[in-house]
Amino acid sequence: MTKFSDLNLNPKVLKAIEEAGYESPTPIQAGAIPPALEGRDVLGIAQTGTGKTASFTLPMITLLARGRARARMPRSLVLCPTRELAAQVAENFDTYTKHLKLTKALLIGGVSFKEQDTLIDKGVDVLIATPGRLLDHFERGKLILSDVKVMVVDEADRMLDMGFIPDIERIFGLTPFTRQTLFFSATMAPEIERITNTFLSAPERVEVARQATTSENITQGVVLFKASRRDREGSEKRKLLRHLIDQEGEKCTNAIIFCNRKTDVDIVAKSLKKYGYDAAPIHGDLDQSQRTKTLEGFREGSLRFLVASDVAARGLDVPSVSHVFNFDVPSHAEDYVHRIGRTGRAGRDGTAMMICVPKDEKNLEDIERLVQNEIPRIENPLKKAKAEPKAKDSKDDASGEAPERKTRSRRSSSRSSAAKDVNEAADAQQANDAATAEVDATAQEQKAPEQEKRASGRGKSAETKSSGQKSGQKGNQKSGRGRGGNDRGNDRNVVGMGDHMPSFIALSFAERRAG
DNA sequence: AAAAAAT
Numbered sequence: 001m002t003k004f005s006d007l008n009l010n011p012k013v014l015k016a017i018e019e020a021g022y023e024s025p026t027p028i029q030a031g032a033i034p035p036a037l038e039g040r041d042v043l044g045i046a047q048t049g050t051g052k053t054a055s056f057t058l059p060m061i062t063l064l065a066r067g068r069a070r071a072r073m074p075r076s077l078v079l080c081p082t083r084e085l086a087a088q089v090a091e092n093f094d095t096y097t098k099h100l101k102l103t104k105a106l107l108i109g110g111v112s113f114k115e116q117d118t119l120i121d122k123g124v125d126v127l128i129a130t131p132g133r134l135l136d137h138f139e140r141g142k143l144i145l146s147d148v149k150v151m152v153v154d155e156a157d158r159m160l161d162m163g164f165i166p167d168i169e170r171i172f173g174l175t176p177f178t179r180q181t182l183f184f185s186a187t188m189a190p191e192i193e194r195i196t197n198t199f200l201s202a203p204e205r206v207e208v209a210r211q212a213t214t215s216e217n218i219t220q221g222v223v224l225f226k227a228s229r230r231d232r233e234g235s236e237k238r239k240l241l242r243h244l245i246d247q248e249g250e251k252c253t254n255a256i257i258f259c260n261r262k263t264d265v266d267i268v269a270k271s272l273k274k275y276g277y278d279a280a281p282i283h284g285d286l287d288q289s290q291r292t293k294t295l296e297g298f299r300e301g302s303l304r305f306l307v308a309s310d311v312a313a314r315g316l317d318v319p320s321v322s323h324v325f326n327f328d329v330p331s332h333a334e335d336y337v338h339r340i341g342r343t344g345r346a347g348r349d350g351t352a353m354m355i356c357v358p359k360d361e362k363n364l365e366d367i368e369r370l371v372q373n374e375i376p377r378i379e380n381p382l383k384k385a386k387a388e389p390k391a392k393d394s395k396d397d398a399s400g401e402a403p404e405r406k407t408r409s410r411r412s413s414s415r416s417s418a419a420k421d422v423n424e425a426a427d428a429q430q431a432n433d434a435a436t437a438e439v440d441a442t443a444q445e446q447k448a449p450e451q452e453k454r455a456s457g458r459g460k461s462a463e464t465k466s467s468g469q470k471s472g473q474k475g476n477q478k479s480g481r482g483r484g485g486n487d488r489g490n491d492r493n494v495v496g497m498g499d500h501m502p503s504f505i506a507l508s509f510a511e512r513r514a515g
Numbered sequence: 516a517a518a519a520a521a522t
Contacts, residue, residue, distance in 0.1 A: 132522095161518085164520075284518065311518070313518095
């Protein structure tokens with residue numbers, strides 16, 4: 001197998017790689033690094049979790065190791081769709097430039113210009129930016145892009161989703177024609193295809209799929225849930241969420257809870273906190289310092305529940321998320337894949353549970369068509385509780401109203417009851433499915449042989465106490481990131497996509513929709 | 516229908 005040491009990387013970069021605990025490149029790294037080092041353009045079709053970031057940072061650092069940047073004229077440029085991703089790339093550069101004297105600046109919105117200006121003025125080798133802030137600097141005449149030797153576009157399909165493509169095209173136009181371009185996208189939508197045809201020249205095409213996207217090391221489940229009354233849907237969903245969390249017990253060391261709307265992110269986070277769960281929100285309306293702080297806390301394990309909008313759905317690398325809860329069914333099927341991909345990373349086991357209300361069933365169908373699998377139905381734990389009532393539950397009910405009142409006024413605008421006809425069928429199905437699907441380890445074992453492995457692995461991880469877990473997570477972070485290394489805490493040595501690749505992931509989204 | 520990103 002290829003080793004990093006076979007790849008012609010700068011010795012000081014190799015040293016940093018070794019110190020980070022990596023030996024062998026992932027498939028995307030093995031595929032992209034050699035042509036990048038030769039100065040060729042690269043078109044990488046890959047998602048995060050494949051070691052994509054290192055596949056451009058390592059050759060870039062090697063290429064930039066010689067020479068120095070002039071004032072206001074960065075020598076390279078990395079564009080990312082979100083601030084958090086940009087920050088993550090910046091960290092990656094720090095890791096691998098440890099033994100070199102390269103300078104970098106992170107240009108993202110939500111923070112002051114001043115520091116960024118100072119750095120640019122001094123001259124930086126690497127500029128890592130979100131498009132808006134980069135252009136802002138450019139327009140103020142603070143930045144000259146005519147000395148850019150290497151330009152990277154990361155997560156291009158997400159840039160497309162977010163309407164950044166015009167900005168990207170403009171930035172391409174500001175850099176010299178002779179630059180080297182490294183371009184990464186999870187899919188090749190027609191618009192992406194067009195951009196690459198326009199701005200890349202004879203690129204080396206490297207394509208890999210993420211490991212285990214919706215396959216065996218992520219246990220999935222969905223609760224079909226219908227509120228007792230439409231105006232109680234929010235509070236009842238929150239109660240259901242708490243039960244789902246409680247039901248997982250110690251197996252749930254930490255979790256991301258996704259909501260479709262920013263207001264619901266706030267409401268759910270607040271409600272969880274009220275009930276004593278260690279939760280904090282993250283979404284684009286919160287100020288950057290808070291976003292950074294929250295994410296940092298979640299990464300290091302001091303925050304257990306991250307309640308998030310889709311700002312956190314893609315690309316975020318927190319290697320040890322045990323659970324993903326989809327409080328809402330995402331309305332774009334592909335977002336489901338991205339969201340649950342936050343767990344089960346680096347070969348670990350993960351659990352992804354979703355709450356589906358009747359009006360979301362259409363979206364659920366879309367998701368199941370996309371992943372070409374039925375998501376197992378989980379019995380509603382609240383229904384079970386009703387069948388054999390306990391004193392504790394009625395207490396929950398009473399206190400359940402408290403956070404609801406506070407938030408009602410805020411939500412009132414968004415709820416016009418559009419649901420009229422989606423009821424009986426859902427009820428029937430709910431009863432039906434509840435009978436067949438139990439998502440606990442025992443039930444799983446009977447279902448499929450390949451799942452036994454997971455069930456036993458799970459038992460092992462369940463005995464980790466949450467107090468000891470914090471330091472354990474920290475230690476694991478390095479080996480998880482970039483996924484090049486041996487994942488020591490785990491007997492599955494996963495490199496790159498590993499052995500299980502669902503066939504649908506190799507298709508374009510258009511092809512997947514077509515079935 | 517909503518989220519993200521420049522203010």
